[in-house]
Amino acid sequence: MSESSTLHRTPLHAAHLSASAKLVPFAGWEMPLDYGSILEESRAVRTYAGIFDVSHMARFWFRGPHAEQELDAALGARMTDLAVSKARYSLLLHDDAGILDDLIVYRTGEEEFFMVVNAANRERDYDSLSKRMKRTTLHDVTEDGGGILALQGPRSREILEALSGRSGFCPAFLDLATLELPKIGSIMIARTGYTGEQGFEIFFEANQAVSLWERLLELGAHPVGLGSRDVLRLEAGLPLYGHEIHEAVNPFEAGLRFGVRGWKTRNFVGSDSLRSLPEPTRQIIGFTAEKRVPREGYPVLCEGREVGVICSGIWSANLDCPIATALVEKNLEGPFTVSFRGKEMPVEVSPLPFVPHRSRD
Amino acid sequence: MRPEDRFYLESHEWAKLDGDTISVGITDFAIEQLGELVYLDLPDAGDSLSKGETFGEVESVKAVSDLASPVEGEILEVNTALAENLAKLQEDPFENGWLLKIKVTGSDSVTDLLDAEAYERLVEAAS
Numbered sequence: 001m002s003e004s005s006t007l008h009r010t011p012l013h014a015a016h017l018s019a020s021a022k023l024v025p026f027a028g029w030e031m032p033l034d035y036g037s038i039l040e041e042s043r044a045v046r047t048y049a050g051i052f053d054v055s056h057m058a059r060f061w062f063r064g065p066h067a068e069q070e071l072d073a074a075l076g077a078r079m080t081d082l083a084v085s086k087a088r089y090s091l092l093l094h095d096d097a098g099i100l101d102d103l104i105v106y107r108t109g110e111e112e113f114f115m116v117v118n119a120a121n122r123e124r125d126y127d128s129l130s131k132r133m134k135r136t137t138l139h140d141v142t143e144d145g146g147g148i149l150a151l152q153g154p155r156s157r158e159i160l161e162a163l164s165g166r167s168g169f170c171p172a173f174l175d176l177a178t179l180e181l182p183k184i185g186s187i188m189i190a191r192t193g194y195t196g197e198q199g200f201e202i203f204f205e206a207n208q209a210v211s212l213w214e215r216l217l218e219l220g221a222h223p224v225g226l227g228s229r230d231v232l233r234l235e236a237g238l239p240l241y242g243h244e245i246h247e248a249v250n251p252f253e254a255g256l257r258f259g260v261r262g263w264k265t266r267n268f269v270g271s272d273s274l275r276s277l278p279e280p281t282r283q284i285i286g287f288t289a290e291k292r293v294p295r296e297g298y299p300v301l302c303e304g305r306e307v308g309v310i311c312s313g314i315w316s317a318n319l320d321c322p323i324a325t326a327l328v329e330k331n332l333e334g335p336f337t338v339s340f341r342g343k344e345m346p347v348e349v350s351p352l353p354f355v356p357h358r359s360r361d
Numbered sequence: 362m363r364p365e366d367r368f369y370l371e372s373h374e375w376a377k378l379d380g381d382t383i384s385v386g387i388t389d390f391a392i393e394q395l396g397e398l399v400y401l402d403l404p405d406a407g408d409s410l411s412k413g414e415t416f417g418e419v420e421s422v423k424a425v426s427d428l429a430s431p432v433e434g435e436i437l438e439v440n441t442a443l444a445e446n447l448a449k450l451q452e453d454p455f456e457n458g459w460l461l462k463i464k465v466t467g468s469d470s471v472t473d474l475l476d477a478e479a480y481e482r483l484v485e486a487a488s
Contacts, residue, residue, distance in 0.1 A: 022396075038422045039397050227396065227423060291400050293420060315399040315422045322399075341418070 010055035010147050011209035019223050027119035029056035031226050038227035042317035045195055045232055046355070049155040050224035051216045055147025058122035059203075060129070062113040064136040071105065071113055073268050074132035076251065076260035082107045085176045087190050091251055091259035092117075092125060093270025097277060098247035101125050102239065102259060104192055106176050114188075114203075116148065118241045132269060145206030149213065151221060152199030152232075154358065159219045160189070160200055171200070173360045184208050184215070194229065196236025196357040234314050234323060237286060237353030243296060243312040244284055244325055252280040253327065255352075283330050284311065286323065286354060287338070287347035293322040294338040294347060300326045301337045301344065310338060316354060323354050362481060363388060364455050368431070368471045369480035375455065376431035376471045383471055385431060385461045387419065389454050390484045395421035398447040403428075403460060409435045412469055416461065419450075428460065431474060433467025 007030040010016075016023060021032035032053065034041060044050050062071060072079035077090030084107050092101040103117040103125070117125045122142060130138050151159060161169050164179050171177045171191040180186050185208055193199035204212050217223065230240070239245045244254060251260045251274070263274045287294060293313045300308040308328030316323040324347070328336070337344040363369075367377035373391035377384045392398070400420035410416050410430040417428040440459055443450050450458035465471075475483065 034396065037397060231422065292402075293399070293425065295425060315420075317422070 008056070008143065010053050011145055011206050012053045012055065012147070012213050015210055015213050016053065016223075021223070021225060024226075026226060027056055027122075029119060031056055032223070034225040034227045035223045038225070038231060039315075039317040041222060041224040041228040042231040042235075044222040045153045045197060045224055045228065046318050047154070049151060049153030049159055049221045050228070051213070051221040052150040052152070052224050052226070052229055053147065053213075054150050054201075054229075055209075056119040057148055058117045058119055058125065058140065058142045059146075059148070060115040060117065060126065061139045061141060062115065062133065062136050063111060063139075065111050066135040067111055067113055067133075070133045070136045072266070074129060075103075075105065075268060076263070076270065077105070077258075078262045078266065079105065079107075079113075084109060087174045087176055087192050089259055091245075091256060092128065093251070093260070093268075093274075094247060095270060095273060097250045097270045097273035099241075099245045099249055099251065099254065099256075100128060100247065101241055102245060102256070104190075106188075106190060108176065108188075116201075121241060146204055147206075147209060149202045149204065149216065150193055150195075150199060151202060151216060152193045152195040152197045152224075153221075154198055154361070155220065156197070156199045159216065159221055162219050163215060181212075184211050187212065191359075193359060194236075194238055195232040196238065196353055196355060196359055197232075198358050198361045228317070230312075231314050231317050234312050234325065235316050235318055235353065235355040236357060237325070239284070240312060244327070249327065250274070250277060250280070252277065253282045253284070255284050281330055282308065282327050284325055284327055284352070286325055286350040286352040287336065288319070288350045288354070289322040289324065289338070289345060289347045291322070292340075292345055294324040294326075294345070295340070298338045298340045300328050300347075301339055302328075302332050302334060306339075307332055307336075318355055323350070325352070363477050365477040368474035368476060369483075370429060370431055370474055371483060372427070372429050374429055374431060376474060378471050382437060382462050382464050383432060383434070384459045385463060386454055386459045387428065387450075388480075388484075390488075391419075391426070392451055392454055395419065395424055395426060397422050398451055401444045401447060401450065403439050403441070403444065404436060406436050406439050409433075409466070410463065412467060430463065431471055432463060432465050432469055434463035434465045436461055437464050438462040
């Protein structure tokens with residue numbers, strides 16, 4: 001049996017093939033890497049608008065009268081003041097404050113929450129959360145045939161407005177709205193994303209997928225693959241699990257304090273450990289380079305001494321140079337070099353994000 | 362079928378024999394696997410190479426790959442213009458996208474490498 005026959009397919013699989021997608025295995029799913037050009041797709045999102053099928057991402061529902069309290073105790077972010085129809089970024093911590101995952105929680109009702117987590121962490125997250133949620137029902141609906149489309153880019157607002165048929169329709173940053181579409185039906189739309197651009201994520205049912213996708217293409221959105229998604233998130237300085245964040249990094253080192261807001265006084269899994277952590281000695285910083293891309297795992301040196309490691313590196317389509325993040329010792333002046341294949345290349349420290357966020361525009 | 366006038370490495374380089382020199386390049390399959398190219402690092406003419414030695418690197422948006430020499434030899438010529446015109450390599454890897462011309466100095470023969478048919482099977486198994 002070939003590897004691909006065991007992979008999950010999103011309801012847009014056939015649509016990707018007809019759009020000439022290069023499909024690759026990703027976290028157990030067969031997903032579009034690109035539709036011909038990672039670089040052009042990355043530029044299209046910053047200058048116009050793109051749509052990404054991110055239906056591989058895991059979707060969980062939490063329901064019950066104790067959902068708010070139990071989620072508040074299970075997650076790094078505070079849930080008790082999350083209003084209905086609002087989204088919030090959170091970390092999921094291990095007892096020792098190592099990062100198990102990062103995720104978005106959407107409050108869909110007083111006693112109902114929806115969560116999107118990284119595909120690669122789906123089972124581990126489900127196990128951790130079900131242990132932590134004793135009196136709340138937890139449903140993993142990742143394989144129900146529905147999915148998620150991300151519409152991202154400076155023109156996404158007008159595309160969404162046209163899709164909705166409602167003049168001025170535009171959820172505010174981190175807002176969640178329900179939209180009734182002719183011929184498609186009811187969809188959930190959130191003002192969230194992973195590109196740093198103005199954008200939305202649309203949650204749909206299996207039977208809505210193709211007509212929604214086709215309608216968004218008609219309205220001018222470019223199909224964009226996971227290759228560009230990685231370029232865009234790194235340009236926006238956004239962490240990716242397994243790279244900037246993992247079990248051996250704590251939220252302070254990762255610069256993700258807002259994913260554990262209230263940690264000094266709240267009680268949640270990992271909060272005791274957070275309170276006993278020493279001052280962080282490492283931090284995530286950004287680098288640009290001239291020609292070569294500093295790749296994940298390459299050692300970072302300062303004055304000939306190894307001071308850290310590259311977390312992610314890619315060619316930035318929009319800056320037209322290599323960009324990278326690194327986990328390095330704090331309070332170093334530089335200059336830094338990156339060592340690879342017996343060579344050393346100079347890198348320049350760059351503030352993060354590399355490309356300014358416009359997600360609230 | 363890819364060009365039958367040359368031989369192939371499992372690491373997706375090709376070698377075309379012309380007298381006692383060979384031209385070396387990478388295949389369309391290698392390029393397809395890498396995706397859009399952003400950087401090419403090639404050695405200088407005059408350098409000597411052993412068989413299988415890494416002589417350079419080709420880098421795409423997402424990955425970097427070593428370039429291996431098919432034979433022991435001395436580099437006669439380098440397609441230096443390519444580094445500034447990666448589209449040429451991307452679009453025409455078998456002709457204008459050649460990387461090096463090498464004078465064979467060792468005893469090994471490129472004819473021991475994969476022929477086009479064997480390479481085709483390798484690619485089919487890999488894709």
